[in-house]
Amino acid sequence: MPAFLLSRLWQSLVLLVIVSIIGFTVLNLIPGGPLAQFALDPGMTQEDLDRIARQMGLDRPLPVQYLDWAGKLLTGDWGNSFRDGAPVLQVIGRHLWATFLLMGSSTALSIAIGTWIGIRGATHRYSVFDYTATVGAMIALSIPTFWFGLVGIYIFSLELGWLPAGNMYTIGDGSALNYLHHLILPSVVLSLVNVAIWSRYMRSATLDVINQDFVKTARAKGLTERRVLMKHVVGNALLPMITLAGMQLPGILGGALVTETVFTWPGMGRLFLDSLGYSDYPVIMGLLMFSAILVILGNLLADIVVALVDPRIRLG
C-alpha cells in the first residue's frame, strides 16, 4: 500500500502544479486585472497605477510573476490580501472555522439521515416509506437551497421567532449555546439537499448488494435479519459511499456560497464572493489552491479509507 500511496501523492503534486498554472493564467486574463479596484478611486492617475503595479511586481511578464508567486507559496507565504493587507493564509483561517462548523455539522447530519433513509428504502422497496422518500428527495433536489433558506427564515425567525435569521453569534455573547442556536437553521437547510443525495445513492448501493449471493449465504447460516443487514449488506453498500464522502471534503471546508449568503454566515463561500467583488487576486488564488488541495486530499483520504476497509484493494 505505501507504494500505491506514493504514486498517488506524486500524481497529486503534478495536478496541483497544473491547476495553479491554469488558475493563475486565466485569472490574469480577465479584463480589468488586479489593478481594477485601485482604478475605481477617482483621484488615481495613470502614473499612480503604474507605480502601484511596479511596487506589486505586476509589471513583470506573467511567467515571472507566476514563478515568484509559486515559489513563495512553497515557503508558506501565500501573499497578502489587497483589501486589508493581511496574509492570505490568515484571511482564509479566519473564515475556515465558521465554514467547518456549518458544513461539518450539516454533512454529519445528512450522511447519518441519508444513509438510514437509503437503507430503509432499499429493504422496504416499493413501500409507502420508499415512495415518500423518493418523492421527498426529488422535491428537495429540484427546489433551490436559497428558497428553503428564505422560507426557513420566514417561518422560524419572523413568524415563530424561535431561531435567529442570520449571523454566527450574537455580538457580545460567545457562548457555545448561542453558536448552536445560530447553527440550527442554516445547517438543516443545507442538509435537505444532501440528505436527498445521500439517500438516493445509499438506496441504490444497498439494492446492488441485497440480492448478492453472499447475503443469501448469510441468511442460510441462520443469522438474524438485523445481523444480515448490518454486517453483510450495509458493510458492502457503504464501500462506494466512502468515495462519495471523500468528494464532499472540499465542500465541507470550501463553504456553501448560497447558504452562507442567505444566512450571512462568515464562511469561505462568503469570502470567495467578497474577494471576487474586490478583485482581491491573492485571496482568490489562495482560495483556488486551497480548494484544489482539498479535492486532492479528499480523494486521497477516500482511497486510503477504502483500502483500509476493502481487503481486495489493500492486499490485491
Add this chain to the structure above:
Amino acid sequence: MTSAPASLPAGHQNAALSVRGLTVALPPGMERTHAVQDISFDLLPGQILCIIGESGSGKSVTANAVMGLLPKVIRIEGGSIVMDETDVLSAQPATLRGLRGRAVAMIFQDPLSALNPLMTVGDQITEVMMAHGVGTAADRKRRAIDLLTEVGLPDPELMYHQYPFRLSGGQRQRVMIAMALTLEPSILIADEPTTALDVTTQAQILDLIRDIQRRKGMSVMFITHDFGVVAEIADSVVVMEKGHIVEQGSAEKVLKSPEHPYTRRLIAAVPHLTGTDRHPPLTEKVAPVLKVEGLMKTYSSGSKWLRSYREVKAVQDVSFELAPGRTLGVVGESGSGKSSLGRLLVKLMESDGGKILFEGTDIAAMKEAEFRSLRPKIQMIFQDPFASLNPRATIGHILTVGPVAHGMPHREAREAAKALLTHVGLDAGAYGRYPHEFSGGQRQRVGIARALMFKPKLLVADESVSALDVSIQAQILKLLDQVQQETGVSMIFITHDLRVASQICDEIAVMQKGRVVESGPPSRIFLDPQSPYTRELVAAIPGEERGEKPTH
C-alpha cells in the same frame, strides 16, 4: 401434513426431509403461473437425492423453499415441507432461523459471489457458530480450522485469516462446504455447486461431498442440470420439468430405464466422449486457413519501479495449424490461457511475440487499421449469451450494425439477417425484438447468427455452450456442426469441457499454464492420452463408465 398424491406413500416415517404437495406461485406476468406445482418427494437419511431439470424447471425454487429463502414476491400457495418434525412453511421466523445452519445448510452455485468479500474466511465460518450461540471464541476458531482441514484446504491456519478474493473458485466452494458443515447439519442442500467449476475441480468437489456425506451420514439434496453429475453421486433422482415432477426413483432405475420422454431426452443430451473422429484425417496437403507459430502473451501488473511488478505468462510458445472446414478444440482449466489465446486470434488483444498467419498473411504484426478490413473474416461467439448482446438494441440492429459498418447496404443486410435468423432456428420475426425476450439458448443462436452475418472464414467460439443447460448445449453444438457443413467455415472451439470438445472437434489441443501440452485427434486424446495432465482431465469427466471404452 396435507394429503399426498396417490403415487407416493404418505411419507416415510424416518424421512430427513419430506415435501408434500408443494405449490409455489410466480408473480403475475411471468411465462407460467407457478414455479412448482404440487410436488412431493422424500429425502431419506444418509442418501444423496438429485433434483434434475433444465433452467426454469423449478428445482432451485424448491431448494430455496426448503431453506425458507424465497424472495417475498414468490409466494408459497400450499403443501408442506417437514424436517426435524417442524413444518418449514408454517414455522415462525425465529424457529426457521434456528434450523438454518444447524439442521439444514446450503451451498450455492457461484462460489465467487457466495462469500462476503469484506470478511475473512475464518470470520465467515465462526459466524455460523456465533449465530447459534455455540462455543467460546477459542472453541470456534479451533473448530473452523478443523473444518478447513477437513475439506482439504491447504494451510488451514493461514486460510483462516485469508480473504475470499485470494482463493480460487474450487477453494471457495470448499470454504462454503466447510461453512455448511460447521454445526453438522443432518441435511445439506447443494444448488448446482459444481456448475461454475472446471471439470477437474468439479470432480474433486463431487468427491468431497460424497465422502463427507458418507462419513457423517448426512442427507444431501443435490440440484443439477447434468445427468453426468447424477450418475456420479445420486442414490435417488427426482426429474423436474416446468414445475412438475415427471419422474422419480432410484438412480439406477432412472438412469438405466427412464420412463418419461423428458428424462430420456435429458439423458440423451449428455455429451459423451466419442472415440471416433469427425472426419477422416486429411490425406493430401491443404493450405491451412490459420497457422499459428510460437505465439506469446505475458500479462504484467504493478510497476517495476515500486517493486510491485508481477508477470503472468498467459500464452507461451503456442503453435498449431487449422485446415479449412475443420474445428480445433482448445481445452484447459481456467487460467490455462485458452481464453487469452482466443482473444489474441481475433486481435482483441495484441500478442507479444510469434506469428498468426491467416490465409498466409501474418495478422499478429498488423496495425489495427490494416487489420480492420480482415475483421469480418474472423468472428467470435462469446460465452455469456446474457452479457454479450446489447440489451437496448434489437436483434436486427445487433445483426446488421457490423456488416453495415463494413459497407453492406441496409436493405441487403436486413434481408441477410432475416434469412440467417431462420437458418439458426429462430424465426424472422425475431428481427425487431430485444434480447431479454429470448432464452439463453436462443440468445446464443442470435450470437451465432451475428457472427455468420460477415460470412467469416474463421469462427472463434469461446466457451460458447458452457453457460447453457446440457440439453440446450446439444442443440447449439448441432447447429454449429450444421453451419460448418454448409459454409465450410473453420472453427476454434475453446472449452473446459472435454465431453463437449469431443462432440465437435477434429483436433484437440490441451492447454496447461499457457502451453499446449498435447494435441491430436479426439480418438487419441481421449482413448490414449499421453500427458499426465490430459489423463487427469479425462478421468475427471462426470458420469463416464470408468475403464470402458465408449462405444459410439
